[in-house]
Amino acid sequence: MHLSEILNHLGEDRKNYFNAVSPPIIQSSNFAFDSLESFRHQVADELSNHIYTRGNNPTVEILRKKLAALEGAEDSLVLASGAAATAMALIANVKQGDHVVCVQNPYSWTKHLLMNFLPRFGITHTFVDGTATANIEAAIQPNTTFMYLESPNTMTFELQDLKACASLARQHGIVTLIDNSNCSPIFQRPIELGIDMVMHTGTKYLNGHSDVVNGVICGSHHMIRKIFETEIMTLGNIISPHDAWLVIRGLRTLELRVKRSFESALKIAAWLEGHPKTGQVLFPFLPSFPQYDLATQQMEGCGGLVTVFLKTDSIERVEAFFNRLKRFLFAVSWGGHESLIMPSAAFYNIIGRANPPYPFTMVRLYIGLEDPDWLMEDLSAGLAEL
Numbered sequence: 001m002h003l004s005e006i007l008n009h010l011g012e013d014r015k016n017y018f019n020a021v022s023p024p025i026i027q028s029s030n031f032a033f034d035s036l037e038s039f040r041h042q043v044a045d046e047l048s049n050h051i052y053t054r055g056n057n058p059t060v061e062i063l064r065k066k067l068a069a070l071e072g073a074e075d076s077l078v079l080a081s082g083a084a085a086t087a088m089a090l091i092a093n094v095k096q097g098d099h100v101v102c103v104q105n106p107y108s109w110t111k112h113l114l115m116n117f118l119p120r121f122g123i124t125h126t127f128v129d130g131t132a133t134a135n136i137e138a139a140i141q142p143n144t145t146f147m148y149l150e151s152p153n154t155m156t157f158e159l160q161d162l163k164a165c166a167s168l169a170r171q172h173g174i175v176t177l178i179d180n181s182n183c184s185p186i187f188q189r190p191i192e193l194g195i196d197m198v199m200h201t202g203t204k205y206l207n208g209h210s211d212v213v214n215g216v217i218c219g220s221h222h223m224i225r226k227i228f229e230t231e232i233m234t235l236g237n238i239i240s241p242h243d244a245w246l247v248i249r250g251l252r253t254l255e256l257r258v259k260r261s262f263e264s265a266l267k268i269a270a271w272l273e274g275h276p277k278t279g280q281v282l283f284p285f286l287p288s289f290p291q292y293d294l295a296t297q298q299m300e301g302c303g304g305l306v307t308v309f310l311k312t313d314s315i316e317r318v319e320a321f322f323n324r325l326k327r328f329l330f331a332v333s334w335g336g337h338e339s340l341i342m343p344s345a346a347f348y349n350i351i352g353r354a355n356p357p358y359p360f361t362m363v364r365l366y367i368g369l370e371d372p373d374w375l376m377e378d379l380s381a382g383l384a385e386l
Helices: 003-008 036-043 058-071 082-091 108-121 133-139 162-172 221-235 241-251 254-273 292-298 315-324 372-383
Strands: 075-079 099-103 124-128 144-150 175-179 197-201 215-219 278-282 305-310 340-343 362-366
Touching: 003 058, 003 254, 058 075, 058 215, 058 241, 075 082, 075 221, 082 108, 082 144, 082 175, 082 197, 082 215, 082 221, 099 108, 108 124, 108 144, 124 133, 133 162, 144 162, 162 175, 215 221, 254 278, 254 305, 254 372, 305 315, 315 340, 315 372
Parallel strands: 099 124, 099 144, 144 175, 175 197
Antiparallel strands: 075 215, 197 215, 278 305, 305 362, 340 362
């Protein structure tokens, strides 16, 4: 199906709501039935019918169809956050005594899930350098049932060879899940490469307007029903119809936004790499990136995240750099219209917390939709402080 069809028309039966161009927000918790027989028939399959919005809501269903088609999946679920999506997909596929292989340095709440939550139920894990498939293979144990991938990750952008990982997992009967938030379905489609499930922090590019928190799981009909009927219906991590409508609105411009962000980030990353006051610059589509060849093989582009190491040994100079900036917002997250900056130095010297594993000179930029030259002017002023 053509991308334009998915983003603008799929799932939108306009004749059912007055031929309105924009779908309605079905802000109802409950749905009535015409007869006892209708009630009996529909309640037997809550994933496919409209019974109670904790299960399936018509506005959310439109979004589900679009997201599944974008990832080339049979079905999808939309949840209250990306953390919820990861947790539900993982919990649905492990049991007491199982083992999970996970790439090093995943998203922080994925790490918490594996280190602090699942061990309470007898589930173990191994973090592994996923840049070499041999490392992942060496970490597999007889009780390994799940493999969590994040390619690229959102700080230093390590990749995994997705075809090789999928083949390895199939040989051992292991379920695979990847966080595809960085690339979005515009630039990477892991299911086509053999991965079982794709999740997104839909808060990022899928919504793209910094006003909705949501998560997405895409996969086979069987897997989506499995997660829905137990984890989702039991734990209730749902998205509201209004938030689903906002994500549908965001999807209209997904291709335009993601491509603009990528092109601007590539320009800024290349400029930073040549600046005398920066050290290493990490961006998957810079030829200097350690896994550049793999990036160009399995991705058509990537998100607007760029990590740069400032050339100084003074945290005071780093702080002066940040204090000079006027056009980047200090914030976590990314994927919206606005450019952001997340300094590693901000997490240093917090009482009661260990310093992060990254040096204070490390800076993660998110390049949004502004003019890249305008942003480079701001960065240039900041770098002058070094």
